Amino acid sequence: MSSEQAGADRRLGRLRAALGTSPPLWWAMLYFFSLLCGYYVLRPVRDAMGASSDAAAVFPRGLIALGERFGIEVGDFMLQLLFTGTFIAMVLLQPLYGALVSRFPRRVFLPAVYLVFIACLLGFWWAFDSGIAGRGATFFIWVAVFNLFAVTVFWSFMADVFDNAHARQVYGYIGAGGTIGALVGPAITRFLVEPVGVANLLLVSAGFLCVCLLCIMKLRPWALARERAQGGAGHDGRAMGGSVLAGLRLVWQRPLLRALAMLMFFGVGVGTMLYNEQAAIVRAAFETAEQRTAFYSTLDWAINGLTIAIQLLLTRFLLQRYGIAPLLLLPALAIVLGFAALAASPLPMLVALVQIVTRASEFSLAKPARETLYTRVDREERYKAKAVIDTAVYRGGDLTFVWVHKALAAFGSSMVFLAGLGIAVGMAIGAWRVVRAERTLPEDPAVEAEARARAA
Template sequence: MLVSTKIPAERPPPVNVRRRVALGEGRTLALSVIAFFFVMTSYYVLRPVRDQLAGAAGSQSLPTFYAIVFVVMLALTPVFGWLVSRFPRKRVIGSSYLFFAASMLAFIPAFIAQDRIGAVSLGRIFFVWVSVFNLFVVSLFWSFMADVYRSQQARVMFPFIAAGGMAGALLGPLLTRLLVQRLGVPAMLVVSATLLLLALGALLALSGRRDINDDSAGAPVGGSILQGAKAAFSQPFLRYMLVLMLLGDGIATMGYTLMADYTKAHFVDNAARTAFYADLDLWTNCFGALLQLTLTPMIMRGLGVVWAMVLPALANMLLLLGLSLAGLVDLHVGGWTVPVIAIVLVGSRGMTYGMTKPASDALYTRTPREVRYKGKNFIETAVWRFGDLVVTTGLVALRGAGVGITAIGLTAAGLACVAAEMGRRAATSPDLLPEQRDDQPVI
């Protein structure tokens, strides 16, 4: 954080900090932003490729997909903690990113033969692979950022880095939308792998800089999923966040499951289905970015974090009530045909990315470091995937039993009301540390 110009000149440390920000941290921040931009662009080029498999297979296959993902994530999260606790950071990052780039290319023959292999068989493997990709690539990036920036610097620098990631999240689906109809689905794997290698180049350049604030010198960073699980069930704030994750993920996964059936019924061509999912990601990320730049900062500064946690759940309730009334129909606006379920999915996800996530991240800054990293990691990996499994299994069973979209929408709207209360309780949890003033050090 830059110091005030009112500080007397005889205090040399703040002056040195200002000089370092001007001369060194600008380059370091630029490399960090570039790296995360390419990481997120690579992921969002890949994501519609994964989602079109769900659309081809239909909702009946999603419980199996998510069950395999859940088991594999439970098994690999401790492995991830062991790797980062045992091996130097540069070695783990380099080998992981190279592995995922190479394995992307290895999937190309399978996607060329997708119609012959079948979306269900390919989806079982690719869903797991993309989930592992997300765990290792994104988690490693933020572990590195925790090494590079001290806590006070992080409060200033991380929003810029996150903005670079949001730019990548916008560009990724746009690239897929523009290229997949011309080049085909397999070519998008080449594009994603190239972007990931560009991210690796920026991270290696950053790791080699001498002016970064890395006291560990790239040493192992540590971490254990077991400590995170214990904290998640023993501390009030994390318990509220755990329930909120299950409820919020349940609403989003319900929309994703219904969308899988919609795309299976309306799209036969793999490229067209991929382009449709890229459009969903693009509109979702545009809405999320708009909220982050406009409404969310005003609410968090003016009304407080409590409202930023509650309002998305109330918006979800209204969207789900609309779904229960309208059903799975298409709206015709001008020359556009928009499914109601797409509006629900874009609105729900956009509110999560654009308001709930910034608000919850702000709350995590008021927790001890062990809670901030290990408990948060457990909730956002194992709990998240468990929610996917439960919701898809339950929804497929309900629809198989003849339960209509009206009853499903009303039930989900009720869950959104519960999510609003959980958001309020999380934001006012008694075990949160007091708010810090700008002149206090960050722990």
């Protein structure tokens, strides 16, 4: 037997052992698979709209007419307007999400979030089928909101189900399950977009979200059992209570959360700079929405293929052996080097390559590392503060850097990527601050709470 075959057998043996000893792992993997598969059915459609050169196919007629009155060609600010609209929607929805988390128990608000998303998809199916004007911009904004809130809720729920030690063992597998879904989703879009049309793809995505609802119900007993073991607030499934805006206060007060917010802000910055340059390339290279959708689905395949290889070969090993430091610092270093290369030679193929490395390292390394941290904080930080970082801070970074890109684009791609190099350095500093702050966290909050109770 070759060493490669022996290594593959060992990895499969570890996965079988993990599945055998952890029943919730099955449902967690199916949950994340279905969630990302449903999202990636939609993502190429959204990206194709953002790269469209036809403003009338994206924006409502009233907005186009308003721009013409002031001598502004709306199509020249396609992504800037879409990202601004996304940020406004996120700011408006964040207090609503905070109220939902504060006032309703988990068994109510988790299914409610997904039921709302399913209802929205059915509404968009009707809008696309009817050809309603302005549906493109509304759909672009909604998909961005859906991605952030749905994935944030997923990882918050996983932190309820698994403790820190268990999370280090299984988060790599859960992430791999999601990555398989992220590979299947673009394939579904690529093969079905021509025969069934864009509108019916939305029904496929809604079906995957129904599977997510089933998984939430199946995982609920383990989440409640862990809450009872911790003896924390909400251990009986009750609402957390507290202020709707408590998440903002927590991010301001806690060093770890501030560092995570900094990492998120600059991490979004590097992604936004790449995304905008890539959109300009796609807009020039492809004429139709179907061609652009096919290109983006191919790019997603490459990103997710690299992601799952890293997840299966490296993530679990690095996380268990060395903790979060290499999972945060190695991607930051790779992105700094990538932007340095782009500043020197901004070739289209190099832009695509750096995009693949940036997103794959985020999904396979940085994301699992950040999520394990939330198993070591209390429930209010896990749901409220995390939602602020993953939504308001994330989209605030999008809004900031999409306009920064617009200002720099007039000076050429080299200037864009030179500025991006500075943003990447800011991301690396944020990653280092998270690693330092993480060292002050207790390994197991339940043990820490028990020790405090005994001391009292």
